Amino acid sequence: MNNTIILFASSRRNGNTGKLTDRIAKELGVEIVDLGKLQLSPFDYDHKNRGDDFEPLMDRVFEYNNIIFASPIYWYSVAPAMKIFIDRISDYLDLPDLLEKGRLLRGKKGYVICTCISDLPDEPFINAFKNTFEYLGMEFGGYINANCIDDYKESSCESDIQSFLRRF
Numbered sequence: 001m002n003n004t005i006i007l008f009a010s011s012r013r014n015g016n017t018g019k020l021t022d023r024i025a026k027e028l029g030v031e032i033v034d035l036g037k038l039q040l041s042p043f044d045y046d047h048k049n050r051g052d053d054f055e056p057l058m059d060r061v062f063e064y065n066n067i068i069f070a071s072p073i074y075w076y077s078v079a080p081a082m083k084i085f086i087d088r089i090s091d092y093l094d095l096p097d098l099l100e101k102g103r104l105l106r107g108k109k110g111y112v113i114c115t116c117i118s119d120l121p122d123e124p125f126i127n128a129f130k131n132t133f134e135y136l137g138m139e140f141g142g143y144i145n146a147n148c149i150d151d152y153k154e155s156s157c158e159s160d161i162q163s164f165l166r167r168f
């Protein structure tokens with residue numbers, strides 16, 4: 001349980017994804033890192049953004065075996081802060097002094113919390129995570145999606161929440 005960290009991104013902290021993420025975090029007793037609150041610059045080929053909050057954040061992430069990525073689906077993709085975070089993982093593949101640390105992601109389990117306006121999340125959204133985890137040598141642990149067409153209603157997600165929690 002305590003071996004889990006949640007990385008959260010949404011254009012509103014207390015919206016649909018925030019509410020579902022809060023519930024999961026409470027049940028698992030784990031920390032939520034709001035990526036939007038950190039100073040994370042977009043990927044830079046020249047790596048002139050070293051010194052922002054990304055590497056200290058990754059040092060924390062490396063300590064956990066389970067990494068939950070929480071984001072709403074915006075146009076078949078993730079919220080902007082999550083996209084920046086995922087892009088920046090490339091630093092650990094590009095920069096010689098980060099390569100060894102980057103290999104620490106291998107064997108970790110990645111999970112997804114998402115909300116959208118359908119019962120099933122768009123395939124490109126989930127596949128992007130599956131493919132990213134596979135590329136990084138991580139295992140896909142599963143996902144939970146809440147259909148928020150009428151906003152987030154915890155009662156209608158209860159059985160999915162319980163199934164998701166059983167994965168930990």
Ligand SMILES: Cc1cc2nc3c(=O)[nH]c(=O)nc-3n(C[C@H](O)[C@H](O)[C@H](O)COP(=O)(O)O)c2cc1C
Nearest residue numbers: 010015016017072073074075076115116117118148
């Ligand atoms: C900019 C934007 C793009 C969206 N794109 C999609 C989409 O591609 N597929 C979908 O099912 N829902 C889409 N939605 C609906 C959101 O995924 C849904 O309302 C979600 O619960 C919002 O979570 P939030 O409160 O954390 O922002 C979109 C919403 C917004 C604001």
